[in-house]
Amino acid sequence: MTKIAVLGAGSWGTALANTAAENGHDVRLWTHNTDQAEEINTQHTNTKYLPQAKLIDKLMATSNMALAVSDVEIVLSVVPTKAVREVAKQLGEVLKKQSHTVILAHATKGLEQGTYKRISEMLAEEVPALYRSALVVVSGPSHAEDVIKHDLTAVSIASSDESAARLLQKVLSNNTFRAYTNDDLLGSELFAALKNIVAIGSGALIGLGYGANAQAALLTRSLVEMRALGLAMGAKEKTLYELAGIGDLIVTGMSPNSRNYRAGLGLGQGKTLEQVESDMGMVIEGVNTTKAVYDFAQDYKVDMPITVAIYQVLYENKPIREAISDLMGRPLKSED
Numbered sequence: 001m002t003k004i005a006v007l008g009a010g011s012w013g014t015a016l017a018n019t020a021a022e023n024g025h026d027v028r029l030w031t032h033n034t035d036q037a038e039e040i041n042t043q044h045t046n047t048k049y050l051p052q053a054k055l056i057d058k059l060m061a062t063s064n065m066a067l068a069v070s071d072v073e074i075v076l077s078v079v080p081t082k083a084v085r086e087v088a089k090q091l092g093e094v095l096k097k098q099s100h101t102v103i104l105a106h107a108t109k110g111l112e113q114g115t116y117k118r119i120s121e122m123l124a125e126e127v128p129a130l131y132r133s134a135l136v137v138v139s140g141p142s143h144a145e146d147v148i149k150h151d152l153t154a155v156s157i158a159s160s161d162e163s164a165a166r167l168l169q170k171v172l173s174n175n176t177f178r179a180y181t182n183d184d185l186l187g188s189e190l191f192a193a194l195k196n197i198v199a200i201g202s203g204a205l206i207g208l209g210y211g212a213n214a215q216a217a218l219l220t221r222s223l224v225e226m227r228a229l230g231l232a233m234g235a236k237e238k239t240l241y242e243l244a245g246i247g248d249l250i251v252t253g254m255s256p257n258s259r260n261y262r263a264g265l266g267l268g269q270g271k272t273l274e275q276v277e278s279d280m281g282m283v284i285e286g287v288n289t290t291k292a293v294y295d296f297a298q299d300y301k302v303d304m305p306i307t308v309a310i311y312q313v314l315y316e317n318k319p320i321r322e323a324i325s326d327l328m329g330r331p332l333k334s335e336d
């Protein structure tokens, strides 16, 4: 039995914590919301984030971070990108007082605004190296709503520390949830963030009434720009064709369970970004990631026409049909 703290009781943190608890591990789910901790401990539900789900009774939630991480081997952070630094700072303070070392994992899919840092870079800056033995990312095609129902799921667990990735793999895997290890932390984090941009575009196509041809074209052509940026930043090309790359691109670009896809769907149906964001009540990572990638792709001199088109729709009020027409009207070229 492994002791593990999961930080963040949104839909994904709750589903991962529940999976590890079902696998027989000692799981402490930390939330900054005391009412939510109370609901999880007494009702075994998390109605705001996973409305239909019944959680395993022994899943323990707490709003006390020191209690959550006391003597755990693994801390798995699953908060939205914008909360990563704040939560990691608190974690750093707690670990300093407890003076013990943890495997520091995360399952967040985004990039920091302004700095364009990956999540593990933020974690490494906020949690002193003395208190962490490894940095790990849990990624791949995995909607919380499906995982909590025990729908078949495969994920990717990446780290430069193979034994740390293997421990996470063992803690999370069971006969409906299969984790693979991977050694490309950078590529896994980067592709996880990039696919959210594409999912907004894919939802928008369906919202406008286009079909599977259009979606297949978008997802496939997006691979070209994900590959170009990935290679420029040091990702391994093979990661793009694995679970953290194309796997996640497929599920987020096609599933109505995706918040990014649903945001795009709403935009395609004529809603404003503000409406879409307030209706969702959950994080839509791709909106901020689009801005981050739009800004730094120029520094890397990588041509990302799909990302630029989605940026123009989200941030410059360009009508979606006009953005599509401009993309379709680009000079004809070869595929690569």
Ligand SMILES: NC(=O)C1=CN([C@@H]2O[C@H](COP(=O)(O)OP(=O)(O)OC[C@H]3O[C@@H](n4cnc5c(N)ncnc54)[C@H](O)[C@@H]3O)[C@@H](O)[C@H]2O)C=CC1
Residues within 6 Å of the ligand: 008, 009, 010, 011, 012, 013, 031, 032, 033, 049, 078, 079, 080, 081, 082, 083, 086, 087, 107, 108, 109, 110, 142, 143, 144, 145, 281, 282, 283, 285
């Ligand atoms: N929902 C899913 O199926 C999946 C989500 N992810 C990623 O996991 C991350 C979290 O996503 P979700 O669980 O969907 O988010 P969510 O919107 O369902 O929940 C976010 C949680 O973070 C908490 N939170 C927000 N700000 C906070 C702060 N400053 N301090 C402490 N807690 C704070 C909220 O109270 C909430 O419990 C995102 O990066 C997302 O891309 C990855 C794979 C699957």
Ligand SMILES: O=C(CO)COP(=O)(O)O
Residues within 6 Å of the ligand: 109, 140, 141, 142, 143, 196, 199, 248, 251, 252, 257, 258, 259, 260, 261, 283, 284, 285
């Ligand atoms: O990353 C995800 C599935 O693998 C979740 O995507 P959404 O945040 O769009 O729901």
